[in-house]
Amino acid sequence: MIRHTGGLIFRALSTLLIVLVIAFFITRIAYRNPAAMLAPRNASQQAIDAIAHALRLNEPWYLQLWYYLYRGPDIQGAPMGIAHWPPALGYSFRKQTPVTDLILSKVPVTLSLALGAVVIWMTLSILLGVIAARRQGSWLDRLISGFAYASLSVPTFLSGILISYFLFFQLSNHGVFWFPSSGYVPLTKDPFEWARHLALPWLTLALAEIGIFQQLIRASMLEVLGEDYIRTARAKGVPEWRVYYDHALKAALNPVITLGGLELAVIMGGAIVTETIFGLDGVGRLAINSALEGDFPVVIGTTIFAAASFVFCTFAVDITTRWRDPASLS
Amino acid sequence: MALPRTPFLRHPGAVAGALILIAILLMAIFAGILFPGDPWRMVARPNLPPFSPGHLFGTDMLGRDLAAGIAHGAQVTLLIALAVTLLAVAFGTAIGAVAGYFGGWVDDVAMRFTEFFQTIPSFLLTVVIVAIVAPSLASIILAIAIVSWPQIARLVRAEVLSLVNQDFVRAARVGGLSTARIIWGHILPNVLSPVIVAASLMTATVILIESGISFLGLGNREFVSWGYLLGTGRTAFRVNWWLSTIPGLAIFLTVLSLNLVGDGLNHWLNPRNSNRGGRA
Numbered sequence: 001m002i003r004h005t006g007g008l009i010f011r012a013l014s015t016l017l018i019v020l021v022i023a024f025f026i027t028r029i030a031y032r033n034p035a036a037m038l039a040p041r042n043a044s045q046q047a048i049d050a051i052a053h054a055l056r057l058n059e060p061w062y063l064q065l066w067y068y069l070y071r072g073p074d075i076q077g078a079p080m081g082i083a084h085w086p087p088a089l090g091y092s093f094r095k096q097t098p099v100t101d102l103i104l105s106k107v108p109v110t111l112s113l114a115l116g117a118v119v120i121w122m123t124l125s126i127l128l129g130v131i132a133a134r135r136q137g138s139w140l141d142r143l144i145s146g147f148a149y150a151s152l153s154v155p156t157f158l159s160g161i162l163i164s165y166f167l168f169f170q171l172s173n174h175g176v177f178w179f180p181s182s183g184y185v186p187l188t189k190d191p192f193e194w195a196r197h198l199a200l201p202w203l204t205l206a207l208a209e210i211g212i213f214q215q216l217i218r219a220s221m222l223e224v225l226g227e228d229y230i231r232t233a234r235a236k237g238v239p240e241w242r243v244y245y246d247h248a249l250k251a252a253l254n255p256v257i258t259l260g261g262l263e264l265a266v267i268m269g270g271a272i273v274t275e276t277i278f279g280l281d282g283v284g285r286l287a288i289n290s291a292l293e294g295d296f297p298v299v300i301g302t303t304i305f306a307a308a309s310f311v312f313c314t315f316a317v318d319i320t321t322r323w324r325d326p327a328s329l330s
Numbered sequence: 331m332a333l334p335r336t337p338f339l340r341h342p343g344a345v346a347g348a349l350i351l352i353a354i355l356l357m358a359i360f361a362g363i364l365f366p367g368d369p370w371r372m373v374a375r376p377n378l379p380p381f382s383p384g385h386l387f388g389t390d391m392l393g394r395d396l397a398a399g400i401a402h403g404a405q406v407t408l409l410i411a412l413a414v415t416l417l418a419v420a421f422g423t424a425i426g427a428v429a430g431y432f433g434g435w436v437d438d439v440a441m442r443f444t445e446f447f448q449t450i451p452s453f454l455l456t457v458v459i460v461a462i463v464a465p466s467l468a469s470i471i472l473a474i475a476i477v478s479w480p481q482i483a484r485l486v487r488a489e490v491l492s493l494v495n496q497d498f499v500r501a502a503r504v505g506g507l508s509t510a511r512i513i514w515g516h517i518l519p520n521v522l523s524p525v526i527v528a529a530s531l532m533t534a535t536v537i538l539i540e541s542g543i544s545f546l547g548l549g550n551r552e553f554v555s556w557g558y559l560l561g562t563g564r565t566a567f568r569v570n571w572w573l574s575t576i577p578g579l580a581i582f583l584t585v586l587s588l589n590l591v592g593d594g595l596n597h598w599l600n601p602r603n604s605n606r607g608g609r610a
Binding site: 018023026027030152157158161165269273284287292302306 | 343442445446449450451453454455457458459461462463534538541542545546548557560561564567568571574575578579581582585586589590
């Protein structure tokens with residue numbers, strides 16, 4: 001187990017390092033003239049050159065990579081690179097703050113968004129998945145399947161706009177102020193307001209995920225229900241609801257946990273559309289805004305953050321499945 | 331590729347999906363005849379509601395016909411989706427086939443390479459790439475293809491791995507055929523059916539990604555795509571809801587029908603592998 005975990009950590013770190021290098025090259029190839037993007041609109045050529053010089057944008061690529069890794073792309077101040085202790089991601093070109101601080105300030109929003117959405121979509125998909133598996137082939141099963149297909153195919157920007165129109169605009173027009181249209185209130189400040197502000201974004205994200213998870217749970221349940229130990233449980237006289245929700249569901253959850261980890265990682269990396277519609281200032285908005293502004297240390301930083309959440313989520317999935325089924329250790 | 335004996339028509343969902351898809355394709359192909367001229371010119375009073383005479387989907391705040399925009403937008407959206415899918419399938423198949431056939435260190439290197447692209451969420455990566463480079467039609471196609479090929483590569487690799495030691499491949503090798511001919515003529519035809527299924531489902535994802543990019547305002551403004559229509563209509567949603575809802579429904583219908591067709595193809599071509607349904 002320890003050897004296995006050690007191997008996983010080594011693999012994860014080497015993956016992140018290579019993602020960093022790939023992100024570095026993508027930004028380097030893509031930005032034709034980053035200094036001009038960073039300079040004020042009608043800056044002189046001299047001013048642009050001065051920026052390029054200060055940020056070492058004129059150096060050859062291997063020196064830039066080295067500066068990025070060791071110092072962070074900044075000439076003054078303490079080294080802020082990933083190859084330095086404590087490792088950091090350098091300075092933002094635009095805002096005079098370390099990239100790590102910038103990302104960390106957005107994480108609470110994105111994390112709240114992701115976790116709330118996961119809870120909602122998992123609860124609903126498990127419920128709908130088990131019901132569909134119990135009544136396989138019935139009209140109810142077909143109705144749920146139809147809903148699942150719709151959920152698989154509806155773009156978040158459409159569902160998000162409609163949700164915000166009906167549940168915010170129309171409700172407020174009729175004097176019901178349940179949900180605000182945008183903004184974020186920290187959980188530590190006011191838990192109720194926190195949930196009230198995030199309810200609509202949660203619903204939007206959950207709606208997009210329910211389809212695939214419901215279908216997955218249904219298929220996985222149907223597979224498990226044919227196993228011998230289910231027949232044994234039934235023969236023993238275990239109540240039917242316990243057969244479904246206790247015996248079968250437990251075994252059917254493995255693929256759901258695996259896919260759930262991946263989807264969670266994607267949202268952590270930035271649910272850009274949902275964040276945009278509901279005015280949430282999360283990691284996704286940070287990534288796209290800094291890409292538009294030519295702030296490429298932040299672009300690389302957010303890419304690394306997305307990759308790190310992916311690695312972390314796969315790691316967590318691996319640990320959970322092993323803990324649920326110790327037999328897979330050997 | 332031997333086709334199954336049971337007719338495709340046995341899958342009602344897939345047939346419905348195929349019909350919708352054909353209708354949308356026809357609309358895209360004949361957009362120039364149905365709505366001749368520039369879809370962006372002003373033709374009527376602004377903010378006409380849907381089902382107005384002569385303007386089925388109404389008009390926008392500048393009096394431009396939304397139905398014309400939808401028909402011409404279908405061309406752009408479908409063209410991008412098709413181009414991305416072709417590119418991603420070609421590249422993914424090449425990488426996957428080489429990795430699976432040669433195995434060993436070639437496989438290791440190819441799969442680690444693939445893994446890196448899967449570590450970064452695809453939508454984020456596309457949006458960042460499109461935001462950095464100027465959004466031309468080519469750069470959007472390339473950016474989406476860059477994030478789409480890995481799943482095809484993994485699929486093809488797994489299929490090739492299961493075929494590479496079978497007798498017919500060994501026979502071909504003993505017979506002295508060149509490696510390229512074995513892969514192209516003997517292995518790939520047997521990989522075709524899962525790739526077709528994956529490609530049809532991928533087209534749906536590509537449409538979602540492309541319209542997401544346009545929705546965020548990062549697309550190319552010279553080409554009217556559905557996502558662009560939806561994004562520009564969004565600001566005026568409270569005045570005229572149909573400006574974003576109708577393009578949104580067009581995207582939804584297309585993606586839905588592609589999903590239905592993909593699943594139908596899966597049931598039809600790989601009846602044993604399809605895991606939806608299961609046994610009771």
